[in-house]
Amino acid sequence: MRLHARWQGERGSGRPVLVWLHGFLGCGEEWQVIQRHFAAWPQLSLDLPGHGGSSASRTEGFGALSCAISETLQRYQIQRYWLIGYSLGGRIALFHACRQITRKPVGVIVEGAHPGLTSESERQERKISDAAWAHLFRQQPLSQTLEQWYRQPVFSDLSEAARRKLIALRQNNHPDALADMLLATSLAHQPDLTAELKQLSLPVHAICGERDAKFLQLAQRTALPLHLIPAAGHNAHRANPQAYADRLRQILTDFKDSA
Secondary structure (H helix, E strand, O other), X not given: OOOEEEEEEOOOOOOOXXXXXXXXXXXXXXXXXXXXXXXXXXXXXXXXXXXHHHOOOOOOOHHHHHHHHHHHHHHOOOOOEEEEEEOHHHHHHHHHXXXXXXXXXXXXXXXXXXXXXXXXXXXXXXXXXXXXXXXXXXXXXXXXXXXXXXXXXXXXXXXXXXXXXXXXXXXXXXXXHHHHHHHHOOXXXXXXXXXXXXXXXXXXXXXXXXXXXXXXXHHHHHOOOEEEEOOOOOOHHHHOHHHHHHHHHHHHHXXXXXX
């Protein structure tokens, strides 16, 4: 399976390609607020199954998604790349970095990404929760489900205006496709990658909004280099794009200078 993708930026720069993975409910275009700061870099935005240009595609899980990423990169003849992912996209990026044998990234940068649950009881609890959400996506109007989704504690930093804007933005999604993707990529099915991340030879950085208490704690558990974005919660790149772009540029520059 190949994913829908969109080329941007300067392809002949000789720099690694910045490959962007969006979060659940999003699409590749949502990175544009950050991508415009990196016009001198070659960039590829991917749409995950059930989203955007890949809305008709389905996946069996993390292994299949990792292969789909590799196949898409091969189609575009990409050899050297950074993988940058938000939330669900970050979880997929972490899995890809740990489990993909060939065509590994130069480095990985994740925002608000869970490394994996540590106990069977947590997995069962998450499985039940995601099944309930999938049922809501299938059975009730999408606007109603989105209203409930963005009332979850992880989105507590959103203003009412920001919440309304997100709900309006997500209305074009297909509920059944969202339900399928939610179940296929549930945390209940994601391995705990904490130990594997510590063994990787490639750089992995975590970006987190300073108000995102849950994911700050999770990032500290992995012992990855952690970069805080001020005045931001779970969706840091949307809340404070300038600070996010500045931090991302510094990560990329430090890596280049140390190479």
